[in-house]
Every structure is written in structure tokens, then in C-alpha cells.
Amino acid sequence: MAEVVLKTHGLSKSFGALQASRDVSLDLRAGEIHALIGPNGAGKSTLIKQIAGNLVPDSGTVELLGRDVTALDTVARARMGLGRTFQISALAMEYTVLQNAVLGALGGRGSPFRFFRNVMKDPDLLETAHGALDRLGLAEDADRRTADLSHGQRRQLEVAVALTLEPKLFLMDEPMAGLESAGSRALTGFLDGLRQEAPILLVEHDMDAVFALADRISVLVYGQIIATGTADEIRANAEVRRAYLGEEDAA
Amino acid sequence: MIPTRESFLNWAMIAALLIVPLAAWSLDEPFIITLATKAAILALAGVGLNIALGLGGLISLGHAAFFGIGGYAMGILAAHAQNYEPLFEWPFLFEGSNQMPLIWLVAIVCSACAALVIGALSLRTSGVYFIMITLAFGQMLYYFAISWSAYGGEDGLSIWVRNDFPGLNTLDPIQFFAIAYVILCLALFFAARLARAPFGLALAAARQNADRVEAVGLTPFTLRLTAFVISGAITGLAGALFADLNRFVSPTMLSWHTSGEIMIFVILGGVGRLYGPVVGAALYILLEHLLGGISDYWQIFLGVLLLLIVLFARGGLIGALAGREKAHG
Numbered sequence A: 001m002a003e004v005v006l007k008t009h010g011l012s013k014s015f016g017a018l019q020a021s022r023d024v025s026l027d028l029r030a031g032e033i034h035a036l037i038g039p040n041g042a043g044k045s046t047l048i049k050q051i052a053g054n055l056v057p058d059s060g061t062v063e064l065l066g067r068d069v070t071a072l073d074t075v076a077r078a079r080m081g082l083g084r085t086f087q088i089s090a091l092a093m094e095y096t097v098l099q100n101a102v103l104g105a106l107g108g109r110g111s112p113f114r115f116f117r118n119v120m121k122d123p124d125l126l127e128t129a130h131g132a133l134d135r136l137g138l139a140e141d142a143d144r145r146t147a148d149l150s151h152g153q154r155r156q157l158e159v160a161v162a163l164t165l166e167p168k169l170f171l172m173d174e175p176m177a178g179l180e181s182a183g184s185r186a187l188t189g190f191l192d193g194l195r196q197e198a199p200i201l202l203v204e205h206d207m208d209a210v211f212a213l214a215d216r217i218s219v220l221v222y223g224q225i226i227a228t229g230t231a232d233e234i235r236a237n238a239e240v241r242r243a244y245l246g247e248e249d250a251a
Numbered sequence B: 001m002i003p004t005r006e007s008f009l010n011w012a013m014i015a016a017l018l019i020v021p022l023a024a025w026s027l028d029e030p031f032i033i034t035l036a037t038k039a040a041i042l043a044l045a046g047v048g049l050n051i052a053l054g055l056g057g058l059i060s061l062g063h064a065a066f067f068g069i070g071g072y073a074m075g076i077l078a079a080h081a082q083n084y085e086p087l088f089e090w091p092f093l094f095e096g097s098n099q100m101p102l103i104w105l106v107a108i109v110c111s112a113c114a115a116l117v118i119g120a121l122s123l124r125t126s127g128v129y130f131i132m133i134t135l136a137f138g139q140m141l142y143y144f145a146i147s148w149s150a151y152g153g154e155d156g157l158s159i160w161v162r163n164d165f166p167g168l169n170t171l172d173p174i175q176f177f178a179i180a181y182v183i184l185c186l187a188l189f190f191a192a193r194l195a196r197a198p199f200g201l202a203l204a205a206a207r208q209n210a211d212r213v214e215a216v217g218l219t220p221f222t223l224r225l226t227a228f229v230i231s232g233a234i235t236g237l238a239g240a241l242f243a244d245l246n247r248f249v250s251p252t253m254l255s256w257h258t259s260g261e262i263m264i265f266v267i268l269g270g271v272g273r274l275y276g277p278v279v280g281a282a283l284y285i286l287l288e289h290l291l292g293g294i295s296d297y298w299q300i301f302l303g304v305l306l307l308l309i310v311l312f313a314r315g316g317l318i319g320a321l322a323g324r325e326k327a328h329g
């Protein structure tokens, strides 16, 4: 079996009376795309935030690259090689597209305390940044203000910035959300190749994309994983069909 | 590089700040030179604040603390030099001084240390709480200075002669102006480099989207704290020069009015615009001089101007004249 890159063990998280994660255990293995699906409000983003370090779980642990990182913050986890995209684009809106990518490259290099050299003339950072933009088809837009990008381009930039970190695994929270079908297909094609570089834990609503991409799928309902398996296993799973795929007679 | 309208404005501004006192010098108008010196020094304080406020988005209402610490560093060192009593003898002998370079160094170190402490405590909060905590720290030092009778308490501390700078006659207004002007230019140069450096990119990104900065593995808190310390140090240096200009330091330099004034320079000129504080401070001095002669209530006009700028020109005067900031790089 392939090496386990990420593993959660019994994660639980409540917001008051609402239990958003219930004893969630899952893993992500080298070379795979593991899709996390579930209805709105099932707790997918809450889970991603606990893995990324934005939210502290009430109980349970997160293990990254064989190390227990439950006590580490977002920054430390990013430094260990966790590249992340947000459900709602989190970009520096006043910056150009290229500046956002350079910021990512700078983070990947991990030495921001330089006060004198022009960061936008640093050949290493520029190479990494341009490389990532090229791969997402944003080369022509490098000098545009991020605030002026279309929604779809911002989604692509989210992925590009994550790439500049050269991470060991990706956490992607609905990268295709709001993309029109051509954009969604292009990104699906891209993620398909990306899994060779680093495995992806992919939260996605677009079922075509999920069934086309995922090596494994986990289904989250009311904060709980009700099934994990290959696309075919999930399609055939009666409980999933009842709870999620919305079929009345799942026999 | 193609000169933009903003860079043209910047050059015009910094040239005017040089030409006006030179003209006044040749016409033998020392008062105007003193006004220009005051503008340069207050601009320097604003350049300091602008690093925290403009680049970092840190709305500090406590920068008077650093301005005043710089002022008291000058006052205390010079007072001890005046009466030949050392500041302290243990663990090492530390005597007063009337040498500007040493005074500046002490002002920078003390205000940077204060910024480190104040920043470390207040940067754990944000928004209104941050504003209130910086304000509270400033006021705390203000009340401390009022009650510190060894150094004049409420009355402040006067120095008989201006401190020395090697090779210059600092009592000659134009020579003292030259000192303030060169320091301002150096600070502007430094601030310009800082904004374009890796640190500036990361700091301004933390203002725009802290989640993103964390997700790429950088810590907003340390970026902001570093900015706060640099910012405080520059404002502290301005405080030492300001006290030397007046040959006087008093708790007023530490009061929240002073914090507000420094912030007004930045807002008038344009938050985050490199030369914003220069424009703002020059305009402030100009208005104070021109309108102050007409009415004691000249600050009402200042208030109206400030209101207009906040409502209609969010990039300050520079923004209104030069348009939207080009994304840096």
C-alpha cells in the first residue's frame, strides 16, 4: 500500500449544540486523489480547517507525514508541505496575479525578513511564480490586478499559489466552485496530472469531476463519514444513495 | 522605468521642501526655514507611522509614545550633559551627551524597544481593540512623564543650546534643516525599498488577507511586530529631532493629540503612499501658519479638509492628484 501522507484519527468538533465533525478518521496516500463529498453543511470545510490548523478539534489527532501535528498552527503545517486552497478565494486583492504567486514562492522559501532587495526582481521567486501561473493558464494575466480577475481566474490563481509552495500534499476546498463547465473540465484535467506530484484531498460538489478524478471517495453526512471507497463502490453503496444521492428506493 | 504621475509629484514635493528653505535662507527669513524643518521632522514621524499603518494596516493611535520617547531620549541625555551628572554609574558609567548621532541612536533603540513591548502585547488584538490598546499605552507613558518630576514633570525639560553634530553649526537654521532633510530623504529611501522587499510584500499581503499569508507558511504576527518596531524606531528618531528643534521636550509630545496629528499627516497625504506624510506634514504646517494667523480656530478648517479627503479622496491628496496606486513591483 502506498505511503500514508495524511491521517486524521477520531476528529470531533462541535459548535455549541451542532456537531460538525463526528469521530472522523480518514487518510490520504501518496499518488491519489481522495475526494470528500457530502451535502451542504455536512462539515467538509470544518474538517479541512482542522487538518490545515485553522480550527482546533475538540478531540482526535491529525498526523502529517508521519508526525502528530494536532498542536501545530497553520503556518507550521504549511511549512511542512501542506498546500491549501480555500472555498472562498483568499488572495491579496490589491496585488497583481504575479505578486500573489511570488508571495506563495516567498512563503515556500520561508525567509521573508529581507528588507532591501526588490522581491519582484528575485529570479528564483519569479521562476517559481511564472511556472505555476503558466501551468494554470494565467501567464497572460500575470500583470493584472487580482481584484480585476474573473471568478474563475481567481479559482485558478488559488491553485497556482498553492503550487508555488511545492507542497507534499494538497487540501482543496471546492476548487471548482462557481466555474463554468469549460473551466471546470480544464481544472479537472489539471488535477488529474497533479496527483503524481502530490496527493490531493479534494472537497468537491461537482460530481462529474469527483467520479472522473477520485481514486477514493469519502462521504460525509452530518459530520460523520458514512462510507469510503472507490467511485464504483460509492455509487453502489445503498446508504450513500439514501443519504446523499437522494434516491428513494436504494435497493 | 516610466515615471508615473505619482513619482513626478513625489519629486516635486521633495524638491519644494528643499527649495523653499533655500530661498528663505537667501532672503534671510529664518522663521520659514524653521517651519520647513518642522515639516521635514513631522514628515519623518509620518513616514514611520506609514510603515505600520499604510503597509501593515495597523491603525496605531499610540505613535506619540515613540515620538515622545525619542524626545525624552534627547532631553534626558542633553540635560545630563548640561549638568555633568551621569545618568547612571552601574552596571557601567553612562553619561549624558550633546552629540546628535549618539542621541539619535539612543532614541532609536529606546523607541524600538518600546515598540517591541507595546507591539507584542497589542498585536494579539485587532480592529478597534488594537486602536484602543495602542492609545492606552501612549496615555500611560504620557501620565508617567507628567509625574516624572526628575525630568520636569508636567513642565517638561528645556535645553539651553541645541545639541551638536560633528562639523556643523546646528544653531544655524539652514544647517539644522539640512540634517532633518537628509534624514527624511534617507528614511524615504529606506521605506521605498522596504515596501518592495520580500518583507514589504509579505507585510502588505497580511493586511489584505492574513489567511493567505498563513497558508503560504508566513506568520502575520511576526511580520506585523517587525513592522511596528521599525515604524516606532523611525517615529522615535523624528521625536529626538523635534525636541532638538524646539530645544524642549514635554509630556505633550506623548499625548494622544500627537498620535492623532501624526496620523492626520498620513491620511492627508494618502495612507500607504510613500510621500503621503511629506505632503500631509507640509500641508499641515502651511495651514497652521497661514490660517493660524487669521483665527485661533484654524483647526476647524483642517477638520473640514480631513473630512473631505476621507469622504472623497481615499488615497489622500496624492491619490486625488495621481490616481489609483499602481500595484507595487
Ligand SMILES: Nc1ncnc2c1ncn2[C@@H]1O[C@H](COP(=O)(O)OP(=O)(O)O)[C@@H](O)[C@H]1O
Pocket: A015, A018, A020, A038, A039, A040, A041, A042, A043, A044, A045, A046, A047
Ligand atoms: N465557526 C462556526 N461557528 C458555528 N457554526 C459553524 C462554524 N463553521 C461552520 N459551522 C456550521 O457547521 C456546519 C458545517 O459547516 P461546513 O463545514 O462549512 O460545511 P460544508 O463545508 O460541508 O458545507 C454547518 O452547519 C455550519 O453552519
Ligand SMILES: [Mg+2]
Pocket: A044, A045, A046, A087
Ligand atoms: Mg464548505
